[in-house]
Amino acid sequence: MLKDSHKLASALPPTILTIFGATGDLSADYLIPALLHMDKRGLLPADFKLVCVGRRPLNNQSYLDFIIKKSGAIKGITQKEKASFLKHLIYFEGDFEKPENFKALAKILADHDLPKSPGAGKKGRGKNLPPVHACYNRVFYFATNPQTFISLAKLLKSTGLLLSCVDHNRQVRVLVEKPFGYNLKSARSLNSLLLKYFNEEQIYRIDHYVGKETIQNLMVARFANSLFEPLWNNRFIEHVEISVLEKDGVGGRANFYDRTGAIKDFLQNHILQMLALIAMDEPYNLTAGMIRDEKLKVLEALEPFDRQKLSSRLIKGQYLGYRKEVGGKSGTETFFTLKTYVNLPRWAGVPFYLRTGKRLSKKLTQISIHFREPVRCLFKGCSANVLTFQIQPDEAVHLQINGKIPGFGVQLHQANLDFSYKSAFFGEIPSAYERLLLDFMEGDQRLFIRSDEIEAAWKFVDSITENSQFKKLPLHIYKPKSNGPKEADEWIKKDMKEWWTK
Ligand code: BG6
Numbered sequence: 001m002l003k004d005s006h007k008l009a010s011a012l013p014p015t016i017l018t019i020f021g022a023t024g025d026l027s028a029d030y031l032i033p034a035l036l037h038m039d040k041r042g043l044l045p046a047d048f049k050l051v052c053v054g055r056r057p058l059n060n061q062s063y064l065d066f067i068i069k070k071s072g073a074i075k076g077i078t079q080k081e082k083a084s085f086l087k088h089l090i091y092f093e094g095d096f097e098k099p100e101n102f103k104a105l106a107k108i109l110a111d112h113d114l115p116k117s118p119g120a121g122k123k124g125r126g127k128n129l130p131p132v133h134a135c136y137n138r139v140f141y142f143a144t145n146p147q148t149f150i151s152l153a154k155l156l157k158s159t160g161l162l163l164s165c166v167d168h169n170r171q172v173r174v175l176v177e178k179p180f181g182y183n184l185k186s187a188r189s190l191n192s193l194l195l196k197y198f199n200e201e202q203i204y205r206i207d208h209y210v211g212k213e214t215i216q217n218l219m220v221a222r223f224a225n226s227l228f229e230p231l232w233n234n235r236f237i238e239h240v241e242i243s244v245l246e247k248d249g250v251g252g253r254a255n256f257y258d259r260t261g262a263i264k265d266f267l268q269n270h271i272l273q274m275l276a277l278i279a280m281d282e283p284y285n286l287t288a289g290m291i292r293d294e295k296l297k298v299l300e301a302l303e304p305f306d307r308q309k310l311s312s313r314l315i316k317g318q319y320l321g322y323r324k325e326v327g328g329k330s331g332t333e334t335f336f337t338l339k340t341y342v343n344l345p346r347w348a349g350v351p352f353y354l355r356t357g358k359r360l361s362k363k364l365t366q367i368s369i370h371f372r373e374p375v376r377c378l379f380k381g382c383s384a385n386v387l388t389f390q391i392q393p394d395e396a397v398h399l400q401i402n403g404k405i406p407g408f409g410v411q412l413h414q415a416n417l418d419f420s421y422k423s424a425f426f427g428e429i430p431s432a433y434e435r436l437l438l439d440f441m442e443g444d445q446r447l448f449i450r451s452d453e454i455e456a457a458w459k460f461v462d463s464i465t466e467n468s469q470f471k472k473l474p475l476h477i478y479k480p481k482s483n484g485p486k487e488a489d490e491w492i493k494k495d496m497k498e499w500w501t502k
Helices: 025-040 060-070 079-086 099-111 146-158 184-197 213-223 251-279 288-300 307-313 322-326 432-442 451-465 486-494
Strands: 015-020 048-054 089-093 137-142 172-176 203-205 237-245 314-319 335-340 352-357 364-371 386-392 396-404 412-420 475-478
Touching: 015 025, 015 099, 015 432, 025 048, 025 060, 025 079, 025 432, 048 099, 060 079, 060 089, 089 099, 099 146, 137 146, 137 432, 146 172, 146 184, 184 451, 203 451, 213 251, 213 386, 213 396, 237 251, 251 288, 251 322, 251 335, 251 352, 251 364, 251 451, 288 451, 307 314, 307 335, 314 322, 314 486, 335 486, 475 486
Parallel strands: 015 048, 015 137, 048 089, 137 172, 172 203, 237 352, 314 475
Antiparallel strands: 237 364, 314 335, 335 352, 364 386, 386 396, 396 412
C-alpha cells in the first residue's frame, strides 16, 4: 500500500506460502487466480513455494486442474503458465484437523531449510565457502472455517513450524480470513488466543476491500491534494453515503450467510473500513501503526445504537426467494441501511448513510461525499457538489459541479469532472488479493486490520445485532433485481435525501 516504489517481489527472501483450505471457494475464486496472475507478471519471490493443503486426494497437477475447473475467475490459462505455476506448487493431501498430518507437513517445510552450498552445481567454485542457508520465510494462510484457526495455530506451534530462524532472520506470519469472530466477545477471545501463538506483528487480519484500488486512492485523494482536506468537515460536508450493491444472491454460502446476515458480513468489516478511511485524520506518517491509530479513533467514535435510535435509524430487508435458498423460514437480513454518526469534532452532526444488499439490480460500490449547498446562490438551480469514489466496477472519481448551459441567459446544469481509471491509465489493475498477498509476503501490515480495530468495529455492530430491538424490527421483503425495499427509499426521503446510487 502507498509504497513509494514497490519493492521488486523477486527480491523478496525465499518464501513458502502454506494455504489451509486450498480446495475451498476462496482459494478457487480468489487466492489461486491471484497467485497465477502474480506468477505471470513476475510478482512472486524468486524462490517461492506454495503448499496447498486440502482433504481431497489430488496431486500437484490434478489439484491445479481441479481449481481451474472450479474457479470462475481463471480464464484462458496457457500450458506455459500452468507449467510455470506447477514449479512452485506442492499439493499436500491431509486433514489438517489430524495432528499426525502436521508432522508430514512440517517435514516438507523443513526440507526447504536445508543448507545450500553456493558452489553447488558449479565445478570447482565455492568449495571452501560456507554454505548459504536457504531459510524460507514461512507464511500461513488460514482460509478455513474460523472454528479451526486456533487448532491450526496450536498444531503449527507443536510441530515447530512457528520457530523463527535467528541466524537467517526467518519470518513467520499468519493471515487470518474473515469472519473474525461473530461478536465482540468472540473476536476478543480469538485475538487473545491467536496472541498466544503469534505476536501482533505476525498476524495479518484481512479485509479484501482495503486492498481494492480505489480504496487505496481515498487516502491519496484526501492527503495529497490541498483542495479537499480544508473542506473535509461538518462545515462543508452535509452527509456521506456508502453504498455496496450486489447483484448476486447468497449462492452456495446459504448456510453460513443465514447465521451471519448482511450486517455482520459487510458492515463490521468492509463498510466500516471504508468509513474509517473517509473519516480519519491525516496520520503523522505512513507507518502501519500511525494509519491504524487514526482509523481506530474513528471506529471508537461511532455512535452506538440504543433501542430508540435503532428503531428509527435502521431498515432491514430480505430478498424474495431467499428462504427457498436457505431451505426454511429465516429472519436473516440480506439488505440493510442505517444512519450513524462519528462523534468527533470534525464530523459532529454529519450523518453517514450506509447500505448494502444482495440480489439487487446491479453491482456497484460507491462512496459519495455530499457537500453543503452554497449558503447563498446567485443563480437559480444551484446544487450541492458531490464527490464520488466509485470503487467497483469501473474504478473512477467524479466531482459534480454546477455549470452554465451555453447560450443566452444563465441556466445551470450539473456537470461531472470525471477521472476514470480506464481512460487515465493503461494496463491491468491488480486485484485486491494480489496486492494483499504481496504485502503479506513482504511483511507490510498497513492494509491489514489490527486487533483493536476489529474489536471497536464489533462493539459498534453489537449495539445493533445484540440490541433487544434488533429482532423486533420489521424485515421488508424486496424483489430481486430491485434497489431493495421501498421502505429504504421512503426512510431516506424523510431526511430530505435520496440515494446517490440509484
Ligand atoms: C465478502 C462477503 O467478504 O465480500 C460476500 O462475505 C460478498 O458476501 C463479497 O459478496 C463481496 O466482495 P467483492 O470483492 O466481490 O465486492
